[in-house]
Amino acid sequence: MSRFHPNHSLQQQVMEQSRAMLPADIVEYIEAVRNRPHPDSQLISVLHKVQHHFGHLDRTHMDAVAHLLGVPAAKISGVATFYHFFRLTPRGQYVINVCMGTACYVKGADKVLEKIREELGIDLGETTRDGLFSLEESRCLGTCGLAPVLMINEEVHAKVSPEQIPALLHKYASQPRAAAKERG
Amino acid sequence: MNPTLLERLVSLRRQLESEKCDATAGERIVIQVGSATCENAAGSRGIREEFRKYIAASGRSDIALHDVGCTGRCSLEPIVGILRPGERAVKYQQVSREGVHRIFTDHVLRGQPVAELILDGTQKCESRYEVIFCKGERCGNLAARTLQARLRESLEKRGVAADTVQIRGVNFADLCPGESKFQGGHFLVRPGNHMYHVSSEADLERVITEHLLGDRPITELTISEQPIGQNFFELYGDVSFFNRQSRIALRNSGIIDPSSLREYLDAGGFHSLALALAANDPEAIIAEITASKLRGRGGGGFPTGSKWQMARREPGEEKYIICNADEGDPGAFMDRSMLEGDPFSIVEGMTIGGFAIGAQRGFFYVRAEYPLAIERIENALGECRRCGLLGENILGSGFSFDMEIRLGAGAFVCGEETALIHSIEGERGQPRVRPPYPSRSGLWGKPTVINNVETFANIPVILEHGAEWFGHIGSAKSGGTKVFALAGKVNHTGLVEVPIGTTLREIVMEIGGGCPKGKRFKAVQTGGPAGGCIPAAHADIAIDFDTLTAMGSIMGSGGMIIMDEDDCMVDIAKFFMKFSADESCGKCTPCREGTKRMLEILERITAGQGRPEDLGNLERLGLLMKRASLCGLGRAAANPVLSTMRHYHDEYEAHIQERRCPAKRCTTLVRYSILADRCVGCTACARNCPVNCIAGAAKQPHIIDPERCIRCGRCYSVCRFSAVERT
Numbered sequence: 001m002s003r004f005h006p007n008h009s010l011q012q013q014v015m016e017q018s019r020a021m022l023p024a025d026i027v028e029y030i031e032a033v034r035n036r037p038h039p040d041s042q043l044i045s046v047l048h049k050v051q052h053h054f055g056h057l058d059r060t061h062m063d064a065v066a067h068l069l070g071v072p073a074a075k076i077s078g079v080a081t082f083y084h085f086f087r088l089t090p091r092g093q094y095v096i097n098v099c100m101g102t103a104c105y106v107k108g109a110d111k112v113l114e115k116i117r118e119e120l121g122i123d124l125g126e127t128t129r130d131g132l133f134s135l136e137e138s139r140c141l142g143t144c145g146l147a148p149v150l151m152i153n154e155e156v157h158a159k160v161s162p163e164q165i166p167a168l169l170h171k172y173a174s175q176p177r178a179a180a181k182e183r184g
Numbered sequence: 185m186n187p188t189l190l191e192r193l194v195s196l197r198r199q200l201e202s203e204k205c206d207a208t209a210g211e212r213i214v215i216q217v218g219s220a221t222c223e224n225a226a227g228s229r230g231i232r233e234e235f236r237k238y239i240a241a242s243g244r245s246d247i248a249l250h251d252v253g254c255t256g257r258c259s260l261e262p263i264v265g266i267l268r269p270g271e272r273a274v275k276y277q278q279v280s281r282e283g284v285h286r287i288f289t290d291h292v293l294r295g296q297p298v299a300e301l302i303l304d305g306t307q308k309c310e311s312r313y314e315v316i317f318c319k320g321e322r323c324g325n326l327a328a329r330t331l332q333a334r335l336r337e338s339l340e341k342r343g344v345a346a347d348t349v350q351i352r353g354v355n356f357a358d359l360c361p362g363e364s365k366f367q368g369g370h371f372l373v374r375p376g377n378h379m380y381h382v383s384s385e386a387d388l389e390r391v392i393t394e395h396l397l398g399d400r401p402i403t404e405l406t407i408s409e410q411p412i413g414q415n416f417f418e419l420y421g422d423v424s425f426f427n428r429q430s431r432i433a434l435r436n437s438g439i440i441d442p443s444s445l446r447e448y449l450d451a452g453g454f455h456s457l458a459l460a461l462a463a464n465d466p467e468a469i470i471a472e473i474t475a476s477k478l479r480g481r482g483g484g485g486f487p488t489g490s491k492w493q494m495a496r497r498e499p500g501e502e503k504y505i506i507c508n509a510d511e512g513d514p515g516a517f518m519d520r521s522m523l524e525g526d527p528f529s530i531v532e533g534m535t536i537g538g539f540a541i542g543a544q545r546g547f548f549y550v551r552a553e554y555p556l557a558i559e560r561i562e563n564a565l566g567e568c569r570r571c572g573l574l575g576e577n578i579l580g581s582g583f584s585f586d587m588e589i590r591l592g593a594g595a596f597v598c599g600e601e602t603a604l605i606h607s608i609e610g611e612r613g614q615p616r617v618r619p620p621y622p623s624r625s626g627l628w629g630k631p632t633v634i635n636n637v638e639t640f641a642n643i644p645v646i647l648e649h650g651a652e653w654f655g656h657i658g659s660a661k662s663g664g665t666k667v668f669a670l671a672g673k674v675n676h677t678g679l680v681e682v683p684i685g686t687t688l689r690e691i692v693m694e695i696g697g698g699c700p701k702g703k704r705f706k707a708v709q710t711g712g713p714a715g716g717c718i719p720a721a722h723a724d725i726a727i728d729f730d731t732l733t734a735m736g737s738i739m740g741s742g743g744m745i746i747m748d749e750d751d752c753m754v755d756i757a758k759f760f761m762k763f764s765a766d767e768s769c770g771k772c773t774p775c776r777e778g779t780k781r782m783l784e785i786l787e788r789i790t791a792g793q794g795r796p797e798d799l800g801n802l803e804r805l806g807l808l809m810k811r812a813s814l815c816g817l818g819r820a821a822a823n824p825v826l827s828t829m830r831h832y833h834d835e836y837e838a839h840i841q842e843r844r845c846p847a848k849r850c851t852t853l854v855r856y857s858i859l860a861d862r863c864v865g866c867t868a869c870a871r872n873c874p875v876n877c878i879a880g881a882a883k884q885p886h887i888i889d890p891e892r893c894i895r896c897g898r899c900y901s902v903c904r905f906s907a908v909e910r911t
Contacts, residue, residue, distance in 0.1 A: 044592075
């Protein structure tokens, strides 16, 4: 860092601001891995933690990680956009993940997805206007024996049919907001 | 040989025993509840809570709840097992809250099994003794068959009724210990789990008179070593889905508590590692693995022993071993099940591998989509460190080894080994040109071995029972078993572990029970997006790495999606091509552009706009990708298309020439009409039509307006008189 910031106090200021951007446990984690060999190899696990905390990866958070971990911001952006798991925009309170694995597909997951689209009026990758639901598809949730499946936040729903969708969505929509768990 | 190592393992076992007195100890009634992602999705958490309440309410201290992993009988979960001391274990299927009540009051408290909830309903026989013979089909040891016939004869002569002794033949003594295999025959008498080794007729007569009729087991005829599959058979031997399987990699899944190191040690865990460290001869381990003909279970099928040898021969002190648990193939879930059901065996296999190649550090690369698996591995690593099975100076042997978990982030290409290495290094998961292979220059430029979860699960067993035994199971070129994840249009979905060389038909029709609703079994898709479709007509091929490749498919990680007559092969090819196009990392042109162009052509064909030159173009593009792509993803991405074009050419022709989808799956090619003579005018179709294109008065035949019809098929599914025709 010092090569780019001959002004020592400016660099300190940037580091202070970056620390303030992220929760204390993540800052602590980054500082711990910086003392171990190959700290940059921890980039993906740091991004996992940041996304777990904030729900998505914001530009400012990624910049803070860049400063603290000592990795160029361009590289972080490259990694964050490469992997499907990382989201760059905020998601709804409930993230609906429809499994589109082969087993689910031959058992009619496409019809389930179509029904959710119809019910919520959003497409894949979008969030409802009230910020309640986001719709995503997943490669395979690994519960092929119970196909078709979908996951709402951390909860897996097995053998879903398009007919069950309205009631299922209603169940989540009517839950008190405060009771909803932190999104994953 | 350093015998103190084995002693240390024994004392560790004792120490853990005193630490925690738990479920399986002593004369307690044990209630086993499955706890894996799939079990939880089916509701096993609620079931466990319900049992907890019942136990508390009963005030009994001799009833214990026991968490186990999943056995892989997915469609019938949640599965609950009841083990009453001295009685046969009973497994229940699809247990609901009401089921808990009945099982607890009738079976747990009063000892009366609830017949209609029993798993697969196969436990109807209630004989006093059950004698299980191995049919010896795999190993070719047919001595037990003669014994079985003799026993039957002898019992008939004595007039012993069927409710006293039942005789069954299964294929399980594949798993009998190596040395005693080819002399005489083995059979198992239950309850009590007595494995007899009988070499003469006189011995057989003794077992009949003393044990079966006199209730006195003959200890000198029982074998001391327990076959690997014995615990599994004790629990699941009555279920037809399971008793045709040979459980080696899955030997502990669904039997032991995946979070308990003590239970893993009780099941013989870490014995192989202790033996390996005591012998202190890494070359011998590699020679044993090579002799066992173990081939990598992740898909490539590269001989594991050779891979280890290459990494061992490389100079340098710093080497790495990686477990590839980035199970990204849609339709495969065996790795998840093993990690969730028996994480310690993977840790043991990896530690042995690390010792063999001379590595000090290992990495678990796990999909972020598998939170429970990650939790279980974390726990396993922590327990092993606490007990000196990982870390500095393992079991006092002087060998130090530790490992850590690295999470994937949802990129299919990271299953490719060079991409996986980049991902562990914190980079974009893009592959690079090989050679150099990772065994020469891998993680941080050091020699690295990457093996699949299932490969590691097999390692401890090979060292314990010997390469010769392992090599006997399986085919001439490939030893052992393979776990397949059976899913799609099949009656019994779940995990199936069978010797390599088993036929496809056996897996799909006998273990899987064929297609539901009496539909015709059409094809099997193996190997995920890199694999191909094998038509039912070829179901008699013996499954092996080479036979599947010859069919235009691959073994892959072992996903097996069954398709019936309603599945369109062009549509399936399109599905996989869409997957590959989405997952192509974009680094090399043949894959990046090839997948996209092939997908466009397939979309055109399924939309009824196919052109005559399309088939030629698909083939040309596919072969080009096969030859010119940088990594395995691109090289294999065309397989689903090329294999379906080869076996289902007529379906492609029908889509292109006749604008017709024979399986009636491609919506734009399907036409709906109402058969006037069958329609009773119930109005159900008209009421359900989303675009109101069905006209007709009540009790009069209805008519569909083909111009406005969006071919959603809702009328077809709601008509109770089969009056809606789909063409």
